[in-house]
Amino acid sequence: MTLLSNVSSPLIQEALSQPMSILDLFLPGFSNITNAASQVLNGNMSGYTQLMCLFALAALLKPYDPGSPLQASTLRIKRYDETYDMIQAWVSAHGLEDAARSIRAKVNKKQRTRDARTKKPLQYAPWEGAFYFWYGRYLLSYKTTQVDVGLRKEEQISITCVGRSSQILKCLMEDCRREYLDGLKNKTTIYAHRENHWIKEKAVDARPLTTVILDEEQKGQLINDINKFLDPDTKKRYSDHSIPYKRGYLLHGPPGTGKTSFSLSIAGALDMDIYVVSIPSMNDERLNDLFAALPDKCVVLLEDIDAAGATLSRGSDTEDSDSDVDTRLPKKGVTLSGLLNVLDGVSSQDDRILIMTTNHPEKLDDALTRPGRVDLKIAFQLANESIANEIYRFMFKQPELDHGNVSQQGGHDEKNKRQAENEEIKEQAKLFAAKIPESVFSTAEVIAYLQQHWDSPANAVKHCGQWVDDLHKEKKAKKRAMGKGARQG
Numbered sequence: 001m002t003l004l005s006n007v008s009s010p011l012i013q014e015a016l017s018q019p020m021s022i023l024d025l026f027l028p029g030f031s032n033i034t035n036a037a038s039q040v041l042n043g044n045m046s047g048y049t050q051l052m053c054l055f056a057l058a059a060l061l062k063p064y065d066p067g068s069p070l071q072a073s074t075l076r077i078k079r080y081d082e083t084y085d086m087i088q089a090w091v092s093a094h095g096l097e098d099a100a101r102s103i104r105a106k107v108n109k110k111q112r113t114r115d116a117r118t119k120k121p122l123q124y125a126p127w128e129g130a131f132y133f134w135y136g137r138y139l140l141s142y143k144t145t146q147v148d149v150g151l152r153k154e155e156q157i158s159i160t161c162v163g164r165s166s167q168i169l170k171c172l173m174e175d176c177r178r179e180y181l182d183g184l185k186n187k188t189t190i191y192a193h194r195e196n197h198w199i200k201e202k203a204v205d206a207r208p209l210t211t212v213i214l215d216e217e218q219k220g221q222l223i224n225d226i227n228k229f230l231d232p233d234t235k236k237r238y239s240d241h242s243i244p245y246k247r248g249y250l251l252h253g254p255p256g257t258g259k260t261s262f263s264l265s266i267a268g269a270l271d272m273d274i275y276v277v278s279i280p281s282m283n284d285e286r287l288n289d290l291f292a293a294l295p296d297k298c299v300v301l302l303e304d305i306d307a308a309g310a311t312l313s314r315g316s317d318t319e320d321s322d323s324d325v326d327t328r329l330p331k332k333g334v335t336l337s338g339l340l341n342v343l344d345g346v347s348s349q350d351d352r353i354l355i356m357t358t359n360h361p362e363k364l365d366d367a368l369t370r371p372g373r374v375d376l377k378i379a380f381q382l383a384n385e386s387i388a389n390e391i392y393r394f395m396f397k398q399p400e401l402d403h404g405n406v407s408q409q410g411g412h413d414e415k416n417k418r419q420a421e422n423e424e425i426k427e428q429a430k431l432f433a434a435k436i437p438e439s440v441f442s443t444a445e446v447i448a449y450l451q452q453h454w455d456s457p458a459n460a461v462k463h464c465g466q467w468v469d470d471l472h473k474e475k476k477a478k479k480r481a482m483g484k485g486a487r488q489g
Helices: 010-016 022-026 035-041 047-060 082-093 167-182 216-230 232-240 259-269 284-292 305-312 336-344 385-396 403-407 411-434 443-451 457-462 464-488
Strands: 002-004 072-078 103-107 122-126 129-135 138-149 152-162 187-194 197-205 246-252 274-277 298-302 352-358 376-379
Touching: 072 082, 072 167, 082 122, 082 152, 082 167, 138 167, 152 167, 187 259, 216 232, 216 246, 216 259, 216 376, 246 259, 259 274, 259 298, 259 352, 274 284, 284 336, 305 352, 385 411, 385 443, 385 457, 411 457, 443 464, 457 464
Parallel strands: 002 129, 187 274, 246 352, 246 376, 274 298, 298 352
Antiparallel strands: 072 152, 103 122, 129 138, 138 152, 187 197
């Protein structure tokens, strides 16, 4: 049994300030069940007599059902709700996995280390079973069970405290929520789907919009549009005119040009979670369930919307109209009307930003990209001289010293040194950008090359010509191989 003394909830702290009897120590909250018994045990009896009465009561209550609302309050948490992540993180942070007799072990994939002795570190969590722990001066029971959900089993957590009031359980969850959100500050949480459930995939450091390499005019247009959309006056206008408060963007361009990275940056800038949907793995029913489970304020990313191919194409015998007619699709795929229904239907929440990315915008149906579904289209380009120049400076520029560092001894000398280095980087960036052919390489390819020369920016310029020639040959060989395979097919 574990005692937690660092309880931060004001409601719990208020409860802790109340006087505590011996009965409350062993069965906290039992006075909520029967005031009469409490008065007897807290009367003029000695502590020893109270303890004997307590054991007698324990024998009488041996068969009591902790799930009964008449005797105890129980909080139940489902596996695919985010509260599950909150309580699991809280249990782990407070070392309660050691209190459980039944635990599960798994490799902590999020913790990376170069030390071979700690490679693939293990992470533990309570498994099917139960244990008790003190929350302040309240004794709680933690239990995990496997419940049948259709043709499979699903884990469910239940936390129980004595007494009919659920206030203590609410205080516990508030503590879990606060600590959970503290751990997500300056992070973007990415959610993926498993069947018709959302699962938290990972939380990454929020990426500033300034770190995404994109034509400045295009970037400014998109950022200004988002800021205008989030303005309170805009939301009021939407409401006054009974228009759903949501926004849709289409980011299109060749692979590796930063569409997904920019989507993550948008979510980080807006302090929203991002929910990623893979259309090819969907059907209409599952897609509808996923959209219905979205929170009110989030970013939804439909990545590579063209990947379903014919799935998003209107039949040739269908009139070009706004009727959003259903289209015959590959077996078990998403129909065009099914996709449009979730974008426009009752499950389409307010405060939602929808981002669709595609490498081939010409393959998308007009009904999918019409105004109201897609409000702004942004083209992501292959690297040109301007973009190559910006990438080089972004990769090698020395960060500016803050005022505190400059005021320290030697700070001014270091500042001057960095300024000189950055001036040199500017000149090198021009030379590098001049060697990059126009609209041939993606930003991802350019960044990957520069990473090889992080320790020597000058070598990145020196060897750039050879890299360009080698990559040209590689692309031509790959293109010939694809053409040969197509002919043989």
